[in-house]
Amino acid sequence: MTSFADITTIGVGGHIARFIEPTSRVGVIEAVEDADSKGLPLCVIGGGSNLLVADTPFNGVVVRDARRTITVPDEAAPVENGERIVHVNAEAGCNWDDFVAFTVELGLEGVEGLSGIPGTVGASVVQNIGAYGQEVASVVESVEAWDRQEKRTVDIPAADMGFGYRMSMLKSSMYKAPATPSDEFFPTPRYVVLSVTFALRHSATGTVGYGQLANALGVEVGDRMATTAIRDAVLYVRAAKGMLEDAGRYENPAMAGTKRADQIAIARSAQAQHIATSADTNGTESAPNPPLEPAYDRHSCGSFFMNPILTADAAARLPEDAPRFAATLPDGTPGIKTSAAWLIDHAGFHKGFKIADDARASLSTLHTLALTNRGGASAADVAALAARVQDGVEAAFGVRLVPEPVVVGLDLR
Known part of the structure; x- marks a missing residue:
């Protein structure tokens, strides 16, 4: 019997009553519809990199899309001025880094900075993944999805996706408040992604958009480099921080x-x-x-907490040396984003922190933002560590950290 421990990057979670891997578009829709019609708990999973599930059995249906085809509807050869948008369509079950590798190999620019992020194409738009100066929202043309409420397929243009920092209208349909699941759609959004169409640029070079990446390449932020070199540098930097899957x-x-x-x-x-x-x-x-x-530092959900976006008043109460970046609050008003990793470290939770010497879960020894399974950890072990960090940061700075992963069967509000 398959368990969430088998199919998640952090390697914890209970057994699954029914695990389905549809190999067709119709099969995905039918699997979702069947679960919904029977009122069964439904979890549509991608690569399992952004998911923390309780140790108890999941008495419902887990659907993992087995379709992984990538197609290029446009002619990929560059036009005379070298400025050519190329549309690439990928089925939801396609491994995200496989997709990035495909586009770089094809000579396309737009997602090379997102190399090495575990997960799938479908999950990428739910989470609006981002790293090293790029965000998936910037290259999405449209999303084909199954609307579980209206019982029909829809094509959602990027402008209607409600993209924000680690957010989309798909993800927001799962929550009624931060870290508080919706009564109707959880842990699967109202809209189940079937495929995504991306608009990339035909170019063998890309822009280095992040300081840490520029340092690794020995260039300045804003310089252009071969997308292959950018991809290699991103993978190197992520590996050094333990942010690549095992x-x-x-x-x-x-x-x-x-x-x-x-x-x-x-x-x-x-x-x-x-x-x-x-x-x-x-x-x-x-x-x-x-x-x-x-390589236990890789046994994680990646970044476990979102960087808080605060009001100006709340940000003013942070220490002077706390990082501050201009951002937008969920209501659309200006806000200030700070670093969750900085808050965690300055609240006294340093790399490798454990609740006890024999604890099986700890902060990564390479990055304070990752909670890791050091071997034999349970979901309860990880949740206890997360809660300890949340409580400590809140006590120190008055900021309650919100988990980035979808947390099922555990309360980490």
């Missing part, structure tokens, strides 16, 4: 076929090299072929 998870039979074999091989090689380098740096003799099992 390539070993694809050895699990429950993950078979969900990612391109060549990309798994590349990830495994890079991960093994990173482990060996880390061991050498620490003065530990490394084996010729180091195993992937010690």
Whole structure:
């Protein structure tokens, strides 16, 4: 029997009563409709990278779209002026990093900065993923989805997607307040993504839009570089922070076929090299072929807490050296975004923090924003750590951190 521990990047969660992998568009719709018509709990899952599920059995239906086709409706050759928008359509079940690799290989610009983010194309627009100066919202043309309320397919233009910081109208349909599930649509949005059409630019170069990335490349923010070089640098930086998924998870039979074999091989090689380098740096003799099992920093949901967006008054109460960036509050008014990682660290929760010496969950040893399963952790262990961090940050700064992952069967408000 498949469990959420088998199909999530953090490796925790209870057994699933019914796990379905439809291989057709109709099959996805029928699986969703069948669960809804019977009033069963429904979880449509992508790569399992943004999900924390309780240890108790999930007595419902989990649907994982097995369709992974990418098509290019437009002619991909550049026009004379070199400024050509190319539309690329990807089915919802396509592995996100496979999609990024495909576009870079095709000579397209627009998502290279989003390399290495685990998950699927369908999940990318629910979450509005972003990193290193890019956000998926900037390249989405439209989203094809199944409307669970109206019982019909819809094509949603990007302008109607309600994109915001780690937010979309799809995701907002699951919540009635921050971290408070909707009574009707949770843990699956009202709109189930079937495919996404992206508008990318035909170019072998891209813009370096983030300081940390510019440093890794030895250039200035705003410079243009080969998209292949940007992708490589992003993967390097993410690996150094433990923000790449564990390539070993694809050895699990429950993950078979969900990612391109060549990309798994590349990830495994890079991960093994990173482990060996880390061991050498620490003065530990490394084996010729180091195993992937010690890479516990990768056993996470990625960034666990969202960067808070505060009112000017709330931001003014933070210490002077707290990061501050212009942002927009959910009601559309100006706000100030600060760093969740900074708050966590300055509240006394440093890299590797554990509730107890023998705790099986801890903050990443590389990045305070990731909560990790150090081996044998339960969802309850992770939730207890998350709550400790939330309480500590709130006590120190008056800010309640909101989880970024979808949290099912646990209360982390």
